[in-house]
Amino acid sequence: MVARVRHGLVAVLMTCLTVWPLVQIGLCFRYDVSPWKLAGWGMYAQPRLGASLDVVARETPDGAGEPLPPVAYDVMVEADRFLQDWRWLRRLTRPDRFAQVVFDALPKYQALEIVVNNQVLDRGTGLIVTEPVRFAYVRQPAVASGTGGSSR
């Protein structure tokens, strides 16, 4: 490869690396993405706290909600996979696949509410608090993913 092409590639690479952290910062503030990851160089800018899942299932979309009964191992694996992604990507990811796995495992339920309880260190009080993020899913015949929306 000629020097001019290689130098051009390096200039493009360095420009991208200079601009990318601004995009990553945008993702942090728009989607709660962790500053620790995705090459935004924000390590130690924010405490790394976890999240937990609550799932409410309904036999009809308007019916009474009930906690999810004990589920199979693959459902737990999917929940864990989602939480691992959620820890860093937050609202840049969604529990669509987890919802589908739950629907597949428990055919009697027609609707799910998945609540992700984010643990956050509150800057005002200095206490660890939870900030729930909700995703609603309704089973759709022959449609693979949920039709959830989220609210915070």
Add this chain to the structure above:
Amino acid sequence: MEGDDAGVIQAERVGRGIARLADFLGDDDPSVRRVKLRVFETVLVLVVCAEQWCHTLAGVRGTAPSTGQLALATTLCGLATFHPRLRRGGFAGLVAVHVLVVWRFFPATGNHRYLELILCSLALLLDPRAEADRVPYLASLRWLVVVVLFYSGLQKLLHGYYFQGLYLAYATVEEHFRPIVSWMVPAAEAARLYALQPTVGSGPYLTGAPLLVAASNAVYVTEIGLAALLLVPRSRPLAVPLVMAFLVAVESAAREAFFGTLFVSGALLFRPGAANRAVVPVVALLMAALVLTGAGVLPRVVFF
């Protein structure tokens, strides 16, 4: 036609601007640039090889290829980089290994892995033996150091956990942060912080200790300030030792040996001459110690 001419002139201006910036950042004694860059590459190879072996020894699992296979591939590629004819192939292999690692652990991939991928990519594209490559290579590496320092400070400023010392107080949930925090807060307050469990409802992690608040704010001010000082050639003699001192202070708590070593090596590129040669035996010993610690031969003192 006029539009084309204007485009060409604009492109030439941009090209001249980049060349001027490269000269500014790559300004150094031409006779030592090659040595300086090869030393940096040596440190890079030592770090990536040691890190991959430490992951293997720590039992980090993943889908095939195994971490052991990746460590072996990293070592072979690393060795190849020292042979003039195999150098480019070696760095191409290291880029491939790092792409795989970034992909496999995404989104949990650590930022030091991205940094290593970028550095290996630069080494693949540029060669210290080619005179024309030396200035852009040195300039790119120096620019990376500035970018990482600046954004590290900016992110701390924007996320707001450092204004009241909240991050440092919370960080004491990890024991290795306690020695550095303990001399900044009264003993009773330190004991209260250490007793807190990081569960919902725990806290407050606000201490109000003036020294902790001052040190906390000094972190991002120092990072952003040092990035600016490194940029200006006249302030570099002051900035480089300050960066070293800052890194020692940070690593005494954070203990990220691989990232810290790469960063020290990068910061030394701002020093005149090939002063960075002196760090190679130190880095080799440190990396050997880390691998031996991972293998259980040496007692566990510090780790990534």
